Amino acid sequence: MSTTFGTPGAGVLQGEAPAPGAASTALAARTRGLRKTYGETVAVDNVDLDVPTGAVLGMLGPNGSGKTTTIRMLLGLVRATEGEVQLLGHSMPEGAGKALPEVGALVEGPGFHPFLSGRENLLRLAAAEPGLSGPQIAGAVGDALDRVGLTGAAHRRYRGYSLGMKQRLGLAGALLAPRRMVVLDEPTNGLDPAGTREVRRIIAELHAAGVTVLVSSHLLAEVEATCTHVAVLNAGSVVAQGELSELLESGSPSLVVSTPDGQDAVNALREKRIPSRLTPAGVRVDLSATTAPEVFAALVHAGVPVYEANRARTGLEDLFARLTQNESADASGDIGEERS
Known part of the structure; x- marks a missing residue:
């Protein structure tokens, strides 16, 4: 998926939308102009989201x-006020009957029978899976329990599960049958x-x-460790x-130089008016x-040994803070002007 970025310092990086009428074969899910309101409250506003096929996309954003x-509208659990939603090539929620059997989902925490x-809960869930026939159900349930580490607690009542065990069981339910897409909310x-x-x-x-x-996660370190793509939401919009990898390299360009004479390197670069720390x-x-090359030349001329040099990347935490805080600051500034 090609991506275009805003000008440096703009604080908003937008993904490039496909050409009008282009096939969605490269996208497992997409939204265009997605908007959801509850009375006068705008929960989602003009969201254009692309989920490339085969990607692990982390959806980030403040509470x-x-x-x-957005996830609930994507899965057809909530009808959008405005906009278009496609999931595995099917318009939602009209195409839910065709798309959802190939999607496993854990949204807003699992819900099972407490007694x-x-x-037993997974057996009931598996019986409703279109992709599982009768003889396959017991094996699929056993495999799912083993996969999430609940085999030893499979006989215990759900009401006695800890929060973490309930979360594991919900994940097992999402993995009962073969899937083309899996959606995991926290x-x-x-x-x-x-x-x-x-x-x-x-x-x-x-x-x-x-x-x-x-x-969807609030753990930035986990997203950075597991995801290939990222979408950052703030105040109901994709920012x-x-x-x-491209988003992390979109900040101010910088270089990290490994040298045993760090302070000498900083002094030499500052003499050349090259900012460093x-x-x-x-x-x-x-x-x-x-x-x-100008950095290397300055260091060599000053006799500073250079062991290694690498292009520095913006950390996901820094990127997230820059995007969301800039948007919040802008909003706060507007409010302040209205009140003054």
């Missing part, structure tokens, strides 16, 4: 940014570090098998989307007004 509402065991909610690592492993397995995964990773050099 109240519209992530879950049934974990296995899948690590309530999980300990070991459970979080298991979710990461499951997402990696799905990705390796060619399954498209859409993950950035595209390949994760010491960091735990090495000397970070701002390339906004210079080039990497």
Whole structure:
């Protein structure tokens, strides 16, 4: 998927929309002009979202940014006030009967019968799966329980499960049958570090098998470790989307230089009016007004040894903060002007 970026400092990076009428074969899901209102409250406003086939897309945003509402409209659980939704090539919610059997989803926490065991709950769920026949159900349930680490607790009643175990059972339900797409809304909610690592492993397995995964999460480190693409929502709108690697490289260009003489390197560069500073990773050099060869030349001329130099990337946390805080600051500024 090609991605275009705004001008430096704009704070908004927008994915390039496909040409009008273009086939959606490269997209597992897409929305155009998506809007959802509840009375006078705007929950989602003009969202154009692309989920490439085979990608692991992390949907990020502050609380109240519209992530879950967008997911619910994508799955046909909520009807959009305005806009277009396509899931696996089918218009939603009209095409839900054709699209949803190929989609596993865990949205806003799992809901199961409290007095049934974990296995009994999954057996009931599996019986409603169009992709599973009678003889396959018991095996599919056993495999799903084993996959999320609940085999030992499968006989226990759901009401006695911890929050993390309930989350695991919901994930097992999403993985009961073969899927083309899996949608996970905060899948690590309530999980300990070991459970979080298991979710990461499951997402990696799905990705390796060619399954498209859409993950809504507030854990930026997990998104950075597992996702190939990112969409950032703020105040109900998409403020950035595209390949994760491209988004992380879209900030101010800089170079990290590894040298045993860090302070000498900083002094030499500042003499040449090249902004630089010491960091735990090495000397970070701002390339906004210079080039990497000029940096190397300045260091060599000053007799500073250079062991290694790498293009620095913006961390996802920094990118997220820049996008969401800039938008919030703009909004706050507008409000202030109206009140004055």
